Amino acid sequence: MKVLIAMDSFKGSLSSIESSTAIAAGIKEVYPHADIEVLPLADGGEGTVEALVNATDGTLVTIPVTGPLNETVKATYGILGDGKTAVIEVAEACGLPLVPYGERNPLKATSYGVGEIISDAIEKGSREFVIGLGGSATNDAGIGMLQALGFCFYDMNGEKVGIDGQSLTDIWSIDLKQVNPMLKECRFRVACDVKNPLYGPEGAAHIFGPQKGATPEMVEQLDKGLKHIAEIVLDTLKTDLNQIEGAGAAGGLGAAFSSFLHADLQSGIELVMEIIEMEKSMQGADFVITGEGKLDGQTSMGKAPLGVAELAQKHNIPVIALAGGITEETAVLNKLGITSYFSILNQPMTLEEAMDSKVAYNNLRATTNQLFRLIQAVRTTVKI
Incomplete structure (x- = not known):
């Protein structure tokens, strides 16, 4: 039996790698010789760097940059296994969690640190960039980032x-004379799921x-x-920004x-x-397991589990989705490629208890174990 595990993170509880490890353990308890392939997943938001670096045997780089309130913060980005592609989450440099609640003010927040990360990656030889948008504390139209890259x-x-x-x-006026000349050699692909x-x-x-404090x-x-x-x-570059989805x-x-x-703006998942070549990994799979912390109406609007399900549906592979929480809206996913979905909660508990990493890990492992015991019984009885 071949099983492909493609999990997003259970945010605040388990990373995509940790959740995948728990699921793999549950399968192995029933099918010790199962061929299990793990592809950590993200949809362009939090966890994208970790997922892509792990999937491609890349490396992490941590550098000091200018934070959202013009303070110094440490930001981590990834260089993929090809050695030339950098993957960056803008939230590492200008994310909302970097700003204390009482100090949130998008009038004063800057994206300058994002430009510093890009510059560092260029110096290290990167010419291909994957950018994860989302979670920013800023509303500066990117002029902070652009100034760090030499736009005046x-x-x-x-x-x-x-x-x-x-400052907008x-x-x-805009001056392009001091722009980093290496940008002409760079290609940017941006994960953007809002229109x-x-x-x-x-x-x-x-x-x-x-939500950013305005x-x-x-x-x-x-x-x-x-x-x-x-x-x-529009006057300087002849580009109508408001016509860009x-x-x-x-x-x-x-x-x-x-x-x-x-840059090319495209669906994050x-x-x-595409980068982790998931379709290739699906070849020959008997089951695909995906999921995230919560399955709800937002999942059907382009989040990671839906992307996985739609791809698996092309190859007629059953998809099992696992999550901590599931809402009534989740039912629509059965029409979009997810064969069946399950909550991993096995008894009443508080949200804090459910999000405890040890509890979540054990619940994922135990739920997977029981699901594959059922699969084993059906396969034996029906002789599939």
Whole structure:
């Protein structure tokens, strides 16, 4: 029997590797000689670096960079097994968890550190980049990141503007003369699963600003800034930022990557599965096991388990999904490629208890064990 395990993380509890290890242990207790292949998974958000580095036998690099509030933080990114592809989660440099709750203010937050990571990877020889957007504390349309890469933004007096969200309305002109020349040799593929435009009622400030600490007044100021830089870019680069699907991702970093760095914005899970060559690993599999901490309506909108299920469906491979929590909305997944799904909780417990790493590990292992005992019994009885 061949089983492919492609798990996303149980955020706050188990990494994708740890959850996969628990599932593999449960299978081996029933099928000691099973051929088990593990592909740690992510959808472009948290855990993408770890998943891709492990899947390709790559390496991790940790460097000091400018954090969201202009402080120094340590950021980790990966270099894949090919030695030339860097994988970066922007949240490592400008993530919301890096900002204490009481200090969250997207007017003052910057993405400068993201540019520093890219520069470091270029110096180390990377020319291919995989970028995971999501979880940012910023709303600076990427001008922080771009300034770290040599793009210059000036005010009406010819002075360089700041590197944060409140500086957007000060921009009067853009100078490309000091841009890192190596960027011309670089290709950026960006995992972006939101379709929001840069500005407007559905834009970065209105939709994502409040969760980053923006008051209603701040939202209006930020939205005005995003619209302003779009006008400057349209005049300078002849690119209409607000026509780019996903431009509003990560506080406008989607717009910066797409227009200034000519990046391809694509589905996070599809990008990850392409890099780890998941379809090749599925060949000959009897079962695919996927899952994440919670299966709900969001899962059906492009998260990792759905991507795995859709690919497996092409090859008529049964898919089992495991999760800590499951909502009524999850039922739609049965029509989208997931054969059956199960909660791993085996008794009433608090969320804190369920998320304890040891408890979650044992619940995953035990649930998998029981599922494969059932599979074994059916196979023996029906003689499949």
